[in-house]
Amino acid sequence: MEELLESIEHEQRRADARELVALAAIAMGAGPTVWNGDTIGFGRYHYRYASGQEGDFFRFGIAPRRDRITLYVMSGLRGFDDLLERLGPHKATKSAIHITSLERVDRDVLEELIAECDRHLAKVEAALGAIPRMSEIPPRSPGGIDNG
Numbered sequence: 001m002e003e004l005l006e007s008i009e010h011e012q013r014r015a016d017a018r019e020l021v022a023l024a025a026i027a028m029g030a031g032p033t034v035w036n037g038d039t040i041g042f043g044r045y046h047y048r049y050a051s052g053q054e055g056d057f058f059r060f061g062i063a064p065r066r067d068r069i070t071l072y073v074m075s076g077l078r079g080f081d082d083l084l085e086r087l088g089p090h091k092a093t094k095s096a097i098h099i100t101s102l103e104r105v106d107r108d109v110l111e112e113l114i115a116e117c118d119r120h121l122a123k124v125e126a127a128l129g130a131i132p133r134m135s136e137i138p139p140r141s142p143g144g145i146d147n148g
Contacts, residue, residue, distance in 0.1 A: 001034050008064045016102035017064040020071075023107060027114035028060055039063045042114075045074065045121055048130035059121055060114050071097040073113070074131075075120040079140030083113040095134055116140065 005021070008014035021032050021040055028042040035041040041058025048054040061072035076095045077084065084092055088105040091098040099105055120140045125131055 001032050001040055004034055004038065004040065004064070010066075012101070013064060013069065016099075017062065017069060019102055020062050020069065023111055024060055024062060024114055027111045028118055030059075032062075033058070035061065039072065041072075043118060045125060045131050047132070049133055054130065059118055068098045068100050069102070071099070071114075073097065073117045074134070075117045075124070075140065076134045076137050078137075079120075080113065080116070083109055083116065087113065 001021070005014060005017055008017055017040075024040075024042050025031055030043045032040045032042055035058055039058070039061045040063070041061040043059030044056050045059050046054065046056055057074065058072070059074050061074070063070040063072065073080070073095050077092055077097070078094075084090070084097075086106060086109045087097070088109070089099070089101070090105065121131060121137075124137055131137065
């Protein structure tokens with residue numbers, strides 16, 4: 001992992017990535033592992049698709065890029081609007097949050113979002129026995145899994 005972090009040319013982005021790794025390790029209660037050579041993942045889950053394909057993947061990931069840091073939220077971001085609204089400047093897709101500066105993001109909200117992603121995946125996994133395709137993961141809701 002150190003080699004990946006050291007390869008980040010932009011000094012502030014490298015410092016942001018290091019801080020994010022420390023924050024994610026606390027929020028996830030798991031140490032980092034490099035996945036596919038360029039993503040730092042935390043935790044692990046087993047996925048099983050209706051097609052029969054299955055495997056393991058990280059629960060939350062950090063990918064330092066040239067112009068941003070991408071955070072992979074493997075529970076998907078459906079139902080996380082309350083946290084995303086408080087996060088600070090970012091761009092979000094179905095399962096990724098792109099930030100350009102950690103300084104402008106609320107770290108407490110980010111830590112809460114990471115931990116809530118992990119809790120939501122655990123609920124889904126307990127209810128379904130494995131994690132389905134992201135499009136089939138029920139959205140997060142404060143009271144538990146919402147199948148609507």
